[in-house]
Amino acid sequence: MHQRDNDIYASAPLRRLLDEQTRVLTPELQRCFGTHALLLGVSADDVPPALPMLGSWTTLHLVDAHDGRYRGDLRAAADEPLPFVDDAFELVLLRHVLEVAPSASALLAEASRVLAPGGVLALTGVHPLSGWAPWFFWRTRGRPHALQMPLRLGQLLQQDGLEVEQVQRVGRLWPGLTQPPAMAAHLLGGGYVLIARKRRRMVTPLRLKPVPVRVPPNSQLSPGARRSSAL
Template sequence: MSAACSDIYASAPLRQLLADEARDLLPELQRCTGDHGLLVSAAMQDRPPALPLLSCWTHLRLAGDRYVGDLHARVDEPLPFVDDAFELVILRHALEASALPQPMLEEGARVLSPGGLLVLSGVHPLSLWTPWMVWHGRGQSLRLHMPLQVGEWLRRHAMQVECVRRVGHAVPGGGGMPWLTEAIGGGYVLLARKRRQAVTPIRLVPRALRAPADAGLAPGARRNTACAAAMNEDRR
């Protein structure tokens, strides 16, 4: 491989990182249910995970300023999907390969259904992978984002971050002990869920009811009145 790879995501270290991410996320993804999932990836050979409880996938790949794959669209335009269309949205290294990361994240939140899961992965800027990415990704517009920053973007759009964790080897193509992976792994995964809209109960306003003008006496009162009338009649 040349020093500057034409597609850095086709390199052996990043293919291994993608595999590590998929293995790490599998337990959470297998619990996802619904009819539609969306995968947006920077890797050409990436494929949606096989999930038994999710029916249909839409797969998009970033190619410069365009999406290609199951449909073709421009990155600087809204995704051609209605709101709340997907129960699961996966952005695999898509933010770091996009010139418009915040609008992409906003679109991912928009098309996610309430209660749905958004999964995001990328190379962690505070890792030994950063200089490797800079060197081997020359000629490609790559921007690494801190998970904390991504989490703040998500919270502005009714998203609740459930967890963030490090994955992958500490150095590109290297090995390491499991505790090193958890502490200084080269990649990270972030899971966030779209908040369900709270149902606001209708507040009932009490209203006074007017009694009819010709309301009769209560049954007991009528009996007492009748007895008094009878006694008066007898006295006469």
């Protein structure tokens, strides 16, 4: 019998799902570039993908939802704002962390805040309308986990100034299936990936105020200029 504990993300089914989500995300994230990226995950051995055009990663893990603290490159309370300045990262990757966060909407807003304009936010999770949902809730009974609807997450991101570029179902139909699918993406897959981009700030052009120019009475004007327009 499977143990119903907080180590669900170390189980074989979810490890397979994580691998399939990474297969779908990696080609899209290969185009991301910049100097800083952030990974928020749920497993202490979760490592960021190798992306050649990104300089460095900051990695935080919310392994134990009861503990309520991020571990990894630094320690921070999970129910407080992320300890980063605005627009700090060109890429923010959330791997299943919304399922264990004290407030998924608050964490999503924080991820949007620390994302730089033009940067990419990538999400993965277990789809609540899939064959995985009963198994997931059985394994996490009594634990603070909550599956998130990708449609709802997309709406929250749009409110925070992001544009959703891709939402896709990923993985096997059932967690007990061990035969690898022909393709990682599947219409009825148990997981999902979501990719959104933060809108760049609009530059408001300055409105120049005309300054009258005094022209001496005997001065020469350029051809076509009218003395009345310069006085």
